[in-house]
Amino acid sequence: MPTTPDPTPAPLPPAPAEPVRAALIGRGAGGTVFHAPLLRALPEFQLLAVAGSAETPAVLADPTVELVVISTPTETHAALAAAALEAGKHVVIDKPMAVDVADADRLIALAAERGRLLTVFQNRRWDGDFLTVRRLLGEGAVGRPALFEACWDRFRPTIKPGWRERPAPGTGLLFDLGSHLLDQALVLFGVPEWIEADVAAQRPEAAVDDWFDLRLGYGPLRVRLSASTLVADPRPRFALHGSGGSFVKHGLDPQEERLRAGLDPRSPGFGNDPVAGTLTLADGRREAIATEPGCYLDFYRGVAAAIRAGAPPPVDPAGPRAGLRLIDLARRSAREGRRLPA
Template identity: 55%
Template structure:
């Protein structure tokens, strides 16, 4: 049994890491580092609650999952690796490319598993898109749009809305969208970006649209906090057919509400949100969404630690995403397309 601890019990720790670790048989949720003791006790009465320093110093802890404000990812991960722990880091993997590369070098030197929590590879809608592309039913994709819209016009006092390192929407949602694009299409030839602050009194970016250029193909990654009538989550247009998919994967709201990641209905999407495949003759058919399962990420982490398989998300993939975010900021600042 691999003993795991979660550092941080905000949204990430509460709705993702803790229930997923708890749902993987090869892992034991042994500890949570947080000041929210009562909230932990409501769900995990037997789990130890301690400080981050105590977690890192505990020789019985094998794996540490870091789900804290972005600017703390690097120092916590470095300390955990130096203490001989395997480490999972929530997105963004690090604030800078240099920090990300330093963590990879440290993990390699210590022979430890290090991974970015890019769980959205196991969204049901993304798995559906991936399978549809592999089936060749769309033909050659010429335009793909990945959008993650929200309507949150109020500016909060949370770290995401404070003008500090790692804040803003591009750092928050960009890593997931970029990772999904890289998994499906690989590295683009060029990148064009538009990044803006649109809400009244906002001090961090709350809108972005990135265009990845692949020859004739364009892949658009976009997010905004001012979209009340949400656009399709995925829209793929190929030489033979098109696919439109609305709604977000149901796993997050399920776990936020206290649902078990081991329940039979976990990851099963409401049929009302199933996507539509549009044919060239104007006819259409419903494509039933695949069942999403973030537990596959942590099962892969357990296998990697045990020497039974590769790391489910290579940390180098996350650093590539950080590099593309840097290029996106340069493109938006200079108002030009940048060749990679």
């Protein structure tokens, strides 16, 4: 017996949004290793140009460019971002978004005035190990948290060539890795009540800080953030201790290493970290905790959604602005040798 055709055809899938037309300013490692591969991997974007700083006026004058991605030395971020916003472009800035809070405030106000997206590439929010810590905190896996430690250790006895290790506004390890560690602490716990810090240059040839140790207070909770260039046997990347147990994770998220090796960020397993963490419960039982897949592409998916669909920015610039304020306080705390209210 013949079947009756369904008089209501299945709805057609929504038409894909027009790709966001982007230009990248910065031909250094940040631009070529991170931003360009991520932008090229997503159909939500069309990367029109990768430009040096000298080519910025042409990029800003191009009416086809909707989004400007800034991956240049930190001291140039505020001026380039302001010029892009003034030109009517949406803006992604590498972290840190500026060298001080005043510049960050001006950028946030300008973006609001012009009705344009301003967001900051705090990509370490999409590290798999950080996503795992965030999930475990949400689940109460260690009970009431008492101590959180995040360490980022390297062994670089020799000064690495490049602007980050030369004296200038926005250089040094506290601005570089500290921006990531403070951002992660702010995401997990919010703004602390106080901060105390030790910041130093330990290598004989170092012209900027290459070690720091920050301590943040949240009521009874203590948070310790530290980074060094002279640790050959790295400390745990994350350690979370609480009334119900502890979680410890070693190793760094592999996405940066894979991007540097030229792997396509869309490739299967690109964000998978084979190193599990260990959850130790109050009764002594130990459990291996698989690391959540990391995905830096999700940052740019969020950028596209914000521009095309009016979604919230993937990183609200108020967060990185708070991080800059903590960096300022950390430097003051280190100079004065005392705890400061945050």
